[in-house]
Amino acid sequence: MKYIAITGGIGSGKSYVCGLLERQGISVYDCDAHAKRLMASDYTLQAQLQRLVGDAVFSNHVLQKRVLAEYLLASEANKQAVDDVIHPAVAADFMRSGSQWLESAILFDSGFNRRVPFSFIVCVSAPEEVRVSRVMARDHISREKALEWIGRQWPQEKVEQQSDFVIVNDGNEDLDRQVALLLNKVKQI
Numbered sequence: 001m002k003y004i005a006i007t008g009g010i011g012s013g014k015s016y017v018c019g020l021l022e023r024q025g026i027s028v029y030d031c032d033a034h035a036k037r038l039m040a041s042d043y044t045l046q047a048q049l050q051r052l053v054g055d056a057v058f059s060n061h062v063l064q065k066r067v068l069a070e071y072l073l074a075s076e077a078n079k080q081a082v083d084d085v086i087h088p089a090v091a092a093d094f095m096r097s098g099s100q101w102l103e104s105a106i107l108f109d110s111g112f113n114r115r116v117p118f119s120f121i122v123c124v125s126a127p128e129e130v131r132v133s134r135v136m137a138r139d140h141i142s143r144e145k146a147l148e149w150i151g152r153q154w155p156q157e158k159v160e161q162q163s164d165f166v167i168v169n170d171g172n173e174d175l176d177r178q179v180a181l182l183l184n185k186v187k188q189i
Contacts, residue, residue: 001100002100002119002120002186002189003100003101003102003116003117003118003119003120004100004101004102004118004119004120004121004122004186005101005102005103005104005107005112005113005116005118005120005121005122006018006021006028006101006102006103006104006122006124007103007104007105007106007107007108007121007122007123007124007159007163008105008123008124008125008126008156008159008169009105009131009150009153009154009156009159010105010131010135010149010150010153011126011130011131011132011133011134011135011138011146011150012123012124012125012126012131012156012169013124013126013134013169014103014105014124015030015103016169016175017124017167017169017175017179018030018101018103020175020176020179021101021179024179024183026100026101027099027101028099028101028102028103029094029097029099029101029102029103030103031090031094031102031103031104031105031112032103032104032105034090034093034094034097035086035089035090036063038086038089038090038093039063039086040061040062040063042089043061045085045086045089046058046061048085049068049082049085049086052071052081052082052085053067053068053071053082054067054071057071068082083110083111087110087111087112087115088115090112091112091115091116094116095116102116102118105153106153106154107121107159108154108158108159108162109153109154113162119189120164120165120185120186120189121162121163121164121165122163122164122165122166122167122182123156123159123160123162123163123165123166123167124166124167124169125156125159125160125166125167125168125169126168126169126170126171127170128150128156130169130170130171131146131150132146132147132150135149135150164185165181165182165185167179167182
């Protein structure tokens with residue numbers, strides 16, 4: 001089976017491009033949504049996080065986001081430890097899902113690309129100013145906070161270099177044409 005990943009930094013428009021793919025009849029596995037679902041429903045995953053973060057990370061099986069966020073922000077080692085619990089669970093869930101397409105903002109940063117044998121990796125890219133504007137509008141945050149979030153991810157150029165195909169989502173390029181080119185490329189692999 002061919003596995004195709006869609007990645008790109010925050011504000012690049014990955015979800016919009018995935019929506020275009022879904023209109024073509026392609027189901028795209030959303031890593032963020034499924035990670036949240038797993039943290040809410042997988043008691044084994046919850047127990048692993050409680051051993052790592054502490055019992056307070058869940059209350060009646062409901063994730064306490066503030067507790068998890070404090071732990072994550074305390075150190076890079078803490079963030080890596082949480083990733084080492086969540087990412088394998090999400091990768092296993094994806095492999096069981098029957099989906100061929102996956103969306104992940106941090107595909108390379110998290111090492112997720114090493115957990116699944118992807119045949120093709122697509123980067124959705126946009127100029128930094130466009131990304132900043134999108135994140136500010138979507139999340140109602142300051143420019144500084146948007147830049148901070150963008151700065152926590154791999155540089156866009158590095159993601160593009162690691163990808164097999166780049167979709168430019170700058171508001172000017174024809175996305176439908178680029179998606180058609182992508183689908184033709186994927187048929188050839």
